[in-house]
Amino acid sequence: MREIITSGLPIWFNEETMRLEFREGLTVDSDGGKDAYQMKGLLYQEEGMKADEHCYDFYRDIVFEKHRALFAKYDFRYDITVIMPGTVNSECKKTSGHYHGYIPGEQLTYPEVYEVLSGEAIYILQKVKNFDNPDEEIEIGEIKAVRVKAGQAIIIPPFWGHCSINGGTDALVFSNIAVVSCPLHYEPIKNKHGLGLYALRNNGEIQLVKNQSYKSVPDFKVVTPLENSDLGIEFGKPVYQEFIKSPEKFDFLLHPDRYLDAMEAML
Numbered sequence: 001m002r003e004i005i006t007s008g009l010p011i012w013f014n015e016e017t018m019r020l021e022f023r024e025g026l027t028v029d030s031d032g033g034k035d036a037y038q039m040k041g042l043l044y045q046e047e048g049m050k051a052d053e054h055c056y057d058f059y060r061d062i063v064f065e066k067h068r069a070l071f072a073k074y075d076f077r078y079d080i081t082v083i084m085p086g087t088v089n090s091e092c093k094k095t096s097g098h099y100h101g102y103i104p105g106e107q108l109t110y111p112e113v114y115e116v117l118s119g120e121a122i123y124i125l126q127k128v129k130n131f132d133n134p135d136e137e138i139e140i141g142e143i144k145a146v147r148v149k150a151g152q153a154i155i156i157p158p159f160w161g162h163c164s165i166n167g168g169t170d171a172l173v174f175s176n177i178a179v180v181s182c183p184l185h186y187e188p189i190k191n192k193h194g195l196g197l198y199a200l201r202n203n204g205e206i207q208l209v210k211n212q213s214y215k216s217v218p219d220f221k222v223v224t225p226l227e228n229s230d231l232g233i234e235f236g237k238p239v240y241q242e243f244i245k246s247p248e249k250f251d252f253l254l255h256p257d258r259y260l261d262a263m264e265a266m267l
């Protein structure tokens with residue numbers, strides 16, 4: 001067992017079972033996971049894959065009782081995902097990926113915060129504005145692979161579809177703060193067999209490969225994130241604790257229009 005100290009919470013990781021343990025009264029509402037067969041339609045190559053290969057687990061709505069009202073006031077939820085090490089047919093294990101829906105009465109979709117607690121993540125982000133029009137071919141305006149290390153966090157700005165990839169050789173543990181009532185759109189990603197890039201691991205090296213199901217995938221950038229203390233994102237400072245300390249800094253999750261340039265400048 002080892003403590004996931006980067007979370008600032010009493011969370012422990014059992015390296016044998018690959019499960020998280022929540023201690024000292026920290027509560028978790030629900031959990032679940034996905035095996036390779038449940039990722040069908042989203043993978044680089046599915047022929048011959050090991051169907052019961054375990055890909056990831058998620059733990060939803062992690063909170064101390066004393067903080068529950070604050071999270072509810074903002075309509076926020078803190079979750080953790082653990083992506084297992086290893087590959088499925090040489091593709092690094094990943095989450096399904098989705099787009100966020102629109103904020104009621106606004107022209108923008110909901111942002112989200114991702115924080116790496118242990119291991120190394122690659123977040124594939126693609127900017128798409130017509131994801132909710134089933135009659136139109138999905139058009140990726142921009143695509144980035146963001147490499148994020150333990151202790152670092154990123155903001156997914158409005159319109160950026162995203163999936164999380166284990167870019168390291170150990171388990172990847174990351175948290176997210178999301179708006180509870182944010183609609184999630186998985187279908188437009190599934191219709192294209194994943195996001196615009198796949199991460200393959202061959203001889204220890206990661207290679208990013210374009211997804212040929214899209215009409216075109218723009219040239220991609222591999223970037224590392226920048227912090228922004230005005231938005232509550234300071235590397236080495238746990239996001240859960242930053243929210244408790246200064247919840248007003250996380251206003252960008254509900255009113256992103258005021259913070260668009262600042263959010264995009266961090267990637």
Ligand SMILES: [Fe+2]
Nearest residue numbers: 098100112162
């Ligand atoms: Fe999301």
